[in-house]
Amino acid sequence: MTDARVEKEYILPAGLKFPNxxxxxxxxxxxxxxxxxxxxxxxxxxxxxxxxxxxxxxGFQKRGFGFPRFKKHGQFKSLLFPQFKECPITGFHLKLPKLEPISINLHRSIPDGFVVKQVRIIKKADRWYASISIQCDVSVPNPMPHGHPIGVDVGLEKFLATSDGVLVQPPKFFVTMQGRLKVLQRRLSRKLRRSKNYEKQRLKVARMHHTIDNTRKDFHFKQAHALCNDAGMVFMEDLDYRISAKGFLGKHMLDAGFGQFRSITEYVCWKRGVFFAQVDARGTSQECPECGAVHKKDLSVRIHCCLECGFTTDRDVASGQVIRNRGIALISTDGQSGIESACADDLPGVGVTQSRQVSKPGKGKTRKVQS
Structure with missing residues (x-):
């Protein structure tokens, strides 16, 4: 009896050199x-x-794990067009090789002085997106420390707490839509695989996942912009959230998307000229932000009350203040302090912008979400 793997798998002869x-x-x-x-x-x-x-x-050979998986039907969802002789965007149409002009919803026009380097076509659920990379021969300096500093502590009970006392409740997008998703997945499990009804139901499940992902990402961007509105420097903890996602609260950790939020915050800070840095996360919830005394507290204790100086505040706000203090100490070293203007007025296609040297004090206007 012939092994099915011999018929389906691509097996190289012993004497053949591995294809590069x-x-x-x-x-x-x-x-x-x-x-x-x-x-x-x-x-x-x-x-x-x-x-x-x-x-x-x-990458698999260097790491020793992560063997490349064969992309079966429906898994390969992106195409990369690496170069173009001329701009592929004409009006509200995208011209790709061997394809007719495709009508697109152009979010923003290509600024003057920039050229299109590559276009990646991405499929999410039943929708197609074009990620367009543009290039211009300019150098944009990184923001320097300046202005009002804030520390941001993230968690499950409160999505974020800043050193200024602003608290944002976690929206829990996946938990909220989990009931509807469960119904759609149950219906999908009862369909005959690769049938037309199966594909229709699979798209409904994919659309629900896409909606959850888009809603979470939109929330992260709005929170990141709200933080930049109130600060010239933003500090967050240097944590590996993948480890926390493997615990018994893994579903809630993945629902919050702390790693994505930190990456988005770093990008928004760079774009808006706000200094961003990560600090050591060890003991931020056990240290007093006023006197520096360390007192062990269980997770059930939600109020920080220092036995040395008597400082009392919300536990998460105190953690944010400790993060802020560590961030200020980090940039106070030689070569890190100072203020630098990095206006983008001279860049091609950029209108009137505000100097990065100008910073507004924190006013506690971070967007809040009702619990």
């Missing part, structure tokens, strides 16, 4: 003659797919 990236790229013309359908795909897209495969393989 160059050999597989050179084999593409022969593969197009053997499989005519490959000729319908732009050649550069096929080349980028091979390069992506070998990048994953080299």
């Amino acid at each position: 990236e160059v050999s597989q790229l050179n084999a593409l013309p022969r593969a197009k003659k053997e499989f005519p359908r490959l000729g319908e795909v732009p050649s550069q897209v096929l080349q980028q797919t091979i390069k992506q495969l070998h990048t994953a393989w080299e």
Whole structure:
């Protein structure tokens, strides 16, 4: 009896050299003659797919884990067009090789002086997105420490607490929509795989996941902008949230998306000229922000009351103040202090902007969410 794996898996003969990236790229013309359908795909897209495969393989060899998985039907959801002779965007249409002009919802026009370097087409649920990378020969300096500092502590009971006393309740997008998602997934499990009804129901489940993801990301961006409105410097904890996501509160940790929120906050701070830094997270909830005394507290204790100086405040606010103090101490070292203006007035396609040296004091206007 023949093993099914021998018939389905791609097995190399023992004496054949392992194919490298160059050999597989050179084999593409022969593969197009053997499989005519490959000729319908732009050649550069096929080349980028091979390069992506070998990048994953080299990463697996360096790390020792993460073997590249075969992309079965419906899993390969992005195409990369790496270069263009001329701008592919004309009005509200996108022109890609071997395709007719595609009407798009252009969020913003390409600024003067920028050129389109590459376009990645991404499929999410039943929707298609075009991620356009543009380039301009300018140098944008990183923001320097200046203005009003705030420390941000994130957690499950309160999504974030700032050193200024602003508290934001966790919205819990996944937990809120979990009931509807459970119904859709139950209906999907009862459909015949690869049938038309199965594909229709699968798209409904994918749309629900896409809605949850978009809603969470929108919330993160709004909170990041609200933090930048009130500060010139933002400090957060240097934590690996992937470890916390493996515990018994993993679902709630993934629902909050703290890692994504920190990355978005760092990006928004850079874009708006606000200094961003990460500080050591050890003992931020046990230390007093006023006198520096350390007192062990259980998670059930939600009020910080220092036995040395008598300072009393919310536990999460105290943690934010400790993060702020550590951030200020971090930038107080030689070569870190000072103020630098980094206006973007001279960049192509940029209108009137506010100097990064100007900073508003914290007014506690961070967007709040009703619990």
